[in-house]
Amino acid sequence: MFAIVNTPKGVAPLEIREVAEPKAASNEVIVEVRAFSLNRGELALLAMRPEGWRPGQDIAGIVVQRAADGSGPDVGTRVVGMAEQEGWAQRVAVATDRLTTLPENISFAQAAALPMAGHTALRILRFSDPLEGKRVLITGAAGGVGHFAVQIAALGGAEVTGVVGRPERATGLRELGASDVVTQVEQARGPFDLILESVGGASLTAALGLVAPHGTVVVFGNSSGEDTPFNLYNLFGHEGVRLQTFFSFNPGTSTSLSTDLAQLVALVEAGKLTVPLGLERDWSELALALPALQSRQVLGKATFHVR
Structure with a gap:
C-alpha cells in the first residue's frame, strides 16, 4: 500500500x-x-x-x-x-x-x-458545565478547535466572544454562534466565566485579566511560542479563579473518545454542528x-x- x-x-x-x-x-x-x-x-x-x-x-x-x-x-x-x-x-x-x-x-x-479538534472543543468546554448563561471567550477562534468550540458553546446557551488574529479570519464566526468577534484579547468586553486560551504569551496574560470571579481559564495551546509573564496580584479581586491546563488524553479525563466522536457525529447529522x-x-x-x-x-x- x-x-x-x-x-x-x-x-x-x-x-x-x-x-x-x-x-x-x-x-x-x-x-x-x-x-x-x-x-x-x-x-x-x-x-x-x-x-x-x-x-x-x-x-x-x-x-x-x-x-x-x-x-x-x-x-x-x-x-x-x-x-x-x-x-x-x-x-x-x-x-x-x-x-x-x-x-x-x-x-x-x-x-x-x-476527531482531534472536535473532541478537544467538547472536553475543554466541560470545565464550565453547564454552559447555559455563561460568558465564554475563545482565542484562536478561527482555527479548527475554535470553530467547534464557538458552536458547541453557543448550542449550550453561552454568550460567546471569539478572538481572531486578523479581521478576515472572523468570516462566518457570528453565523456559527459568536455574539462578538475581536482581533485582540484586550478588545473583549469581560468579565468571562470561561476562557479558552490557545495562543499563550501576551494573549494569555491579557485573558487572565478578563476572568470573572470563580471563573476558569483553560490553557490548551501556545501557538505564539511565547512565555507568559504573570503577576499573581493581577488576580486579586478575582476570587476563586481556576487556571486549568488541558492536553488531549489527560490521565483521568472522563468520557471515552468513541463517545465524544459519537456525540460530534450526532450533532453534525442533526445539522446543529457545521x-x-x-x-x-x-x-x-x-x-x-x-x-x-x-x-x-x-x-x-x-x-x-x-x-
Missing part, C-alpha cells in the same frame, strides 16, 4: 511512498482510509521527527478487517476515528475505543475533520498545501482525500 512519509531532508517535506500493510492488535480494526485531516500539532512534528516517520491521526473510512477480540464495527462499516499515528495512508489500524460509526449523510471529508472545511484537496497535494497551513491562511480544518 501507499502512505505519506516524512522526508525533512528531501526536495519536498513529505512524499507518498510504498510501505508495509498495517498490523492490527487484538482490539484494533483495519480501516481503508478515504480522508484524513491535518492538525497544527502535526505540522510542528514534521520538523522534529526523523526521515521515514509516518504522521496521521484524524481519519475516516471503511472497516476492512474486524478486531480479533470481537469489539467494534463489522467489515464494511463507515467509521471516523483517531489513530495513534500513520493515518495518512491507504489503510491504518485503529483501536475500537477510538472510533465510531459514520452515517451515510456525512462525507468522509467532514468526518475526518472531527464542520469548518477550509481546505479540501487530494492527498497528493498535501506538500503543496503546507505553506498555506503553516502561515494560517486556512480558516478551519484542512482535509485530504485518499485515492
Whole structure:
C-alpha cells in the first residue's frame, strides 16, 4: 500500500511512498482510509521527527478487517476515528475505543475533520458545565478547535466572544454562534466565566485579566511560542479563579473518545454542528498545501482525500 512519509531532508517535506500493510492488535480494526485531516500539532512534528516517520491521526473510512477480540464495527462499516499515528495512508489500524460509526449523510471529508479538534472543543468546554448563561471567550477562534468550540458553546446557551488574529479570519464566526468577534484579547468586553486560551504569551496574560470571579481559564495551546509573564496580584479581586491546563488524553479525563466522536457525529447529522472545511484537496497535494497551513491562511480544518 501507499502512505505519506516524512522526508525533512528531501526536495519536498513529505512524499507518498510504498510501505508495509498495517498490523492490527487484538482490539484494533483495519480501516481503508478515504480522508484524513491535518492538525497544527502535526505540522510542528514534521520538523522534529526523523526521515521515514509516518504522521496521521484524524481519519475516516471503511472497516476492512474486524478486531480479533470481537469489539467494534463489522467489515464494511463507515467509521471516523483517531489513530495513534500513520493515518495518512491507504489503510491504518485503529483501536475500537477510538472510533465510531459514520452515517451515510456525512462525507468522509467532514468526518475526518472531527476527531482531534472536535473532541478537544467538547472536553475543554466541560470545565464550565453547564454552559447555559455563561460568558465564554475563545482565542484562536478561527482555527479548527475554535470553530467547534464557538458552536458547541453557543448550542449550550453561552454568550460567546471569539478572538481572531486578523479581521478576515472572523468570516462566518457570528453565523456559527459568536455574539462578538475581536482581533485582540484586550478588545473583549469581560468579565468571562470561561476562557479558552490557545495562543499563550501576551494573549494569555491579557485573558487572565478578563476572568470573572470563580471563573476558569483553560490553557490548551501556545501557538505564539511565547512565555507568559504573570503577576499573581493581577488576580486579586478575582476570587476563586481556576487556571486549568488541558492536553488531549489527560490521565483521568472522563468520557471515552468513541463517545465524544459519537456525540460530534450526532450533532453534525442533526445539522446543529457545521464542520469548518477550509481546505479540501487530494492527498497528493498535501506538500503543496503546507505553506498555506503553516502561515494560517486556512480558516478551519484542512482535509485530504485518499485515492
